[in-house]
Amino acid sequence: MQSFAQAYSAGLAAASTTVTIDLGDRSYPILIGHGLLDQGTTWDSLRPGAHAMVVSNETVAPLYAERLQAALRPRYAKVHTVVLPDGEEHKHWATLNLIFDALLHHQCDRKTTLFALGGGVVGDMTGFAAASYMRGVPFVQVPTTLLAQVDSSVGGKTGINHPLGKNMVGAFYQPDLVVCDLATLGTLPAREVSAGLAEIIKYGPIADMAFLEWIESNIGALVDQDPAALTHAVRRSCEIKAWVVGQDERESGLRAVLNFGHTFGHAIEAGMGYGEWLHGEAVGCGMVMAAHLSQRLGLIDEVLVARLTRLIERAGLPVRGPRLAARNAERYLELMRVDKKAEAGEIRFVVVGPPGQAAMRHAPDSVVADVIDHCCD
Ligand code: NAD
Ligand code: GLY
Numbered sequence: 001m002q003s004f005a006q007a008y009s010a011g012l013a014a015a016s017t018t019v020t021i022d023l024g025d026r027s028y029p030i031l032i033g034h035g036l037l038d039q040g041t042t043w044d045s046l047r048p049g050a051h052a053m054v055v056s057n058e059t060v061a062p063l064y065a066e067r068l069q070a071a072l073r074p075r076y077a078k079v080h081t082v083v084l085p086d087g088e089e090h091k092h093w094a095t096l097n098l099i100f101d102a103l104l105h106h107q108c109d110r111k112t113t114l115f116a117l118g119g120g121v122v123g124d125m126t127g128f129a130a131a132s133y134m135r136g137v138p139f140v141q142v143p144t145t146l147l148a149q150v151d152s153s154v155g156g157k158t159g160i161n162h163p164l165g166k167n168m169v170g171a172f173y174q175p176d177l178v179v180c181d182l183a184t185l186g187t188l189p190a191r192e193v194s195a196g197l198a199e200i201i202k203y204g205p206i207a208d209m210a211f212l213e214w215i216e217s218n219i220g221a222l223v224d225q226d227p228a229a230l231t232h233a234v235r236r237s238c239e240i241k242a243w244v245v246g247q248d249e250r251e252s253g254l255r256a257v258l259n260f261g262h263t264f265g266h267a268i269e270a271g272m273g274y275g276e277w278l279h280g281e282a283v284g285c286g287m288v289m290a291a292h293l294s295q296r297l298g299l300i301d302e303v304l305v306a307r308l309t310r311l312i313e314r315a316g317l318p319v320r321g322p323r324l325a326a327r328n329a330e331r332y333l334e335l336m337r338v339d340k341k342a343e344a345g346e347i348r349f350v351v352v353g354p355p356g357q358a359a360m361r362h363a364p365d366s367v368v369a370d371v372i373d374h375c376c377d
């Protein structure tokens with residue numbers, strides 16, 4: 001007889017869903033469900049090849065690499081693994097090179113498929129390695145953090161950091177498949193769950209106020225990792241992101257709205273030193289700042305600013321910005337000028353307004369400096 005846990009898992013597995021990224025002949029599915037890692041059918045659509053290379057890190061590999069390797073062995077003659085150091089501070093050239101070292105060491109050919117097993121750091125680096133190894137090999141995202149499942153594994157942005165700027169070197173390169181096994185979130189520390197919630201909350205004010213209301217009503221369940229709440233949040237986030245990426249894959253316009261909170265957030269990450277604040281924490285706090293900026297530009301009222309701030313706080317995220325220097329606002333502005341959205345040294349911010357829609361705007365330095373002074377300790 002099935003135990004309750006088995007029946008529960010089977011029920012959740014049966015509830016698996018697929019969201020499609022529609023990019024013509026480069027379209028691909030995002031599979032979302034519990035226990036997908038071990039289900040043979042998960043991997044049915046993959047291109048055949050002699051080699052598979054699982055790229056993971058020293059935290060995630062001991063937890064899940066063996067199961068992924070076992071699932072892949074029936075499909076590939078050789079399944080290799082490369083284990084990277086863990087952390088945003090390692091998202092740079094030297095770590096990326098470890099992937100190329102492993103691929104060349106094992107004589108991996110151009111039909112080799114790379115599997116990114118981990119959070120956004122592993123996913124961004126593996127995607128960039130796949131984009132450039134032999135000028136492009138297939139890759140699959142197997143995101144194991146909430147943030148990676150709702151954002152970074154989807155849409156084909158790949159890359160690494162530079163000491164002078166976040167994600168400044170990279171490529172647009174789409175995976176063949178994204179596998180969000182929600183069961184892997186069971187080992188995620190609470191701080192990382194909160195970081196993921198930042199990117200989920202983001203989708204509300206920029207695209208779907210009904211989703212924002214749903215998050216407000218279910219924030220406790222999400223923080224407690226209720227499986228049904230997480231499934232809905234991951235699916236709705238992927239649907240919104242899939243829609244945006246389907247309209248504007250290379251961020252010539254619309255896609256930039258997905259960076260709500262990121263211009264301030266990237267300044268926090270670079271200014272504090274990569275890894276000090278988690279990406280999601282910086283984005284959470286950055287959204288508070290971007291909401292204040294939207295209000296000062298007359299696009300939203302203070303009620304929505306307070307609502308967003310309260311929700312971000314309830315998600316376990318910081319809502320006060322860190323002081324980066326004695327001349328704090330100047331330092332933020334200097335860092336934000338290295339943002340990818342900047343044009344001719346002029347910063348472009350994602351602002352909200354009306355609620356549920358976002359746009360790109362320039363803002364006078366004096367207004368931005370006021371927001372920074374108001375939002376930082
Ligand atoms: P991360 O990759 O550093 O993972 C967070 C931590 O959780 C790490 O220590 C990791 O080893 C650990 N971990 C991962 N899965 C685990 C699990 N199941 N159990 C226990 N521990 C686990 O951080 P992240 O928040 O996943 O991703 C942030 C990165 O993603 C940033 O570099 C950011 O720039 C990038 N990002 C990219 C995009 C994109 O579109 N490409 C979008 C958003 C963010
Ligand atoms: N995370 C922002 C984007 O994918 O465009």
